[in-house]
Amino acid sequence: MNALHVPDQAVIEAAAIPTNAGIELSGKADPKAGGEVLLSIRNLNKSFGGLKVTNDVSLDLRAGIVTTLVGPNGAGKTTLFNQITGHLVPESGEILWQGQSLIGKKHFQISRLGVARTFQDLRLFSHMTVEENVLTVMEPVSWIWQPGGRAGRTERRDRVEQILKRTGLAGKAQTRAIDLAYAERKFLSMARIMAADARIWLLDEPASGLDRSSYELFLDLLRTEVKKGVTVCIIEHNLDIVVGISDRIAFLDQGKLLADGLPDTVLKDPHLAAIYFGDQAA
Numbered sequence: 001m002n003a004l005h006v007p008d009q010a011v012i013e014a015a016a017i018p019t020n021a022g023i024e025l026s027g028k029a030d031p032k033a034g035g036e037v038l039l040s041i042r043n044l045n046k047s048f049g050g051l052k053v054t055n056d057v058s059l060d061l062r063a064g065i066v067t068t069l070v071g072p073n074g075a076g077k078t079t080l081f082n083q084i085t086g087h088l089v090p091e092s093g094e095i096l097w098q099g100q101s102l103i104g105k106k107h108f109q110i111s112r113l114g115v116a117r118t119f120q121d122l123r124l125f126s127h128m129t130v131e132e133n134v135l136t137v138m139e140p141v142s143w144i145w146q147p148g149g150r151a152g153r154t155e156r157r158d159r160v161e162q163i164l165k166r167t168g169l170a171g172k173a174q175t176r177a178i179d180l181a182y183a184e185r186k187f188l189s190m191a192r193i194m195a196a197d198a199r200i201w202l203l204d205e206p207a208s209g210l211d212r213s214s215y216e217l218f219l220d221l222l223r224t225e226v227k228k229g230v231t232v233c234i235i236e237h238n239l240d241i242v243v244g245i246s247d248r249i250a251f252l253d254q255g256k257l258l259a260d261g262l263p264d265t266v267l268k269d270p271h272l273a274a275i276y277f278g279d280q281a282a
């Protein structure tokens with residue numbers, strides 16, 4: 001669990017401004033905020049022992065936008081990702097990817113359907129090179145002695161080179177993941193999901209710990225890919241970043257989805273601000 005980032009004072013003030021605007025609930029999404037529903041979560045439930053960590057959650061992720069999952073530590077954000085990607089099995093409810101149920105599918109099957117993710121702990125192959133880490137998520141090509149085999153290999157290496165350039169890792173192709181700086185490791189995890197050619201990216205705190213220039217590179221990468229049609233769902237604690245990147249915000253607390261709406265509406269709700277900043281009176 002990562003500690004909450006303390007945002008700029010201006011953002012705290014914005015979050016605390018009372019508003020009469022209601023909170024949009026899932027299912028009443030503003031049609032301007034994204035295209036068709038790509039991923040639909042319906043009445044999802046999951047407990048660990050007696051602790052309900054996903055409590056009847058319903059949420060739609062729409063094409064071509066960035067939806068940010070916000071909420072205090074332990075709200076159940078990563079657990080939600082884990083159920084979408086098949087790393088955890090929900091107790092009940094449904095997860096539909098372009099109308100197809102993901103329940104019961106293995107994580108590698110879900111990833112092949114176009115749902116890719118990064119992890120807080122990155123999960124790279126530490127002793128493999130940057131290039132090898134990226135190659136492992138690309139579709140295997142035919143053996144070199146098969147027709148087109150050599151061409152396939154060359155294309156893959158060219159593509160890896162382009163992706164490494166986009167993620168600021170050009171020149172690091174032969175460096176082992178373990179020898180990279182922290183920000184470079186984060187970009188390597190982004191490079192891997194770019195190579196997977198996924199339609200939706202689920203990013204678990206991708207910007208945490210990035211210095212200013214790495215953060216600018218991350219933003220540029222994200223904006224370019226979203227413009228090209230990638231759909232993104234991000235877990236993020238830093239409200240400066242949330243404000244900068246989100247088209248929609250889904251707010252979770254103690255496993256419950258408390259709000260799903262436009263950033264302005266969610267961030268200005270005083271009740272949510274009190275929960276976020278740990279005001280027990282909320």
Ligand SMILES: Nc1ncnc2c1ncn2[C@@H]1O[C@H](COP(=O)(O)OP(=O)(O)OP(=O)(O)O)[C@@H](O)[C@H]1O
Nearest residue numbers: 001002048053071072073074075076077078079080
């Ligand atoms: N495998 C597990 N076994 C038991 N409890 C778990 C497990 N994974 C998560 N939890 C608990 O479930 C709750 C939700 O955890 P989760 O990591 O989903 O929250 P989060 O919103 O992502 O938190 P953070 O923002 O701090 O990463 C927490 O109380 C956590 O301790």
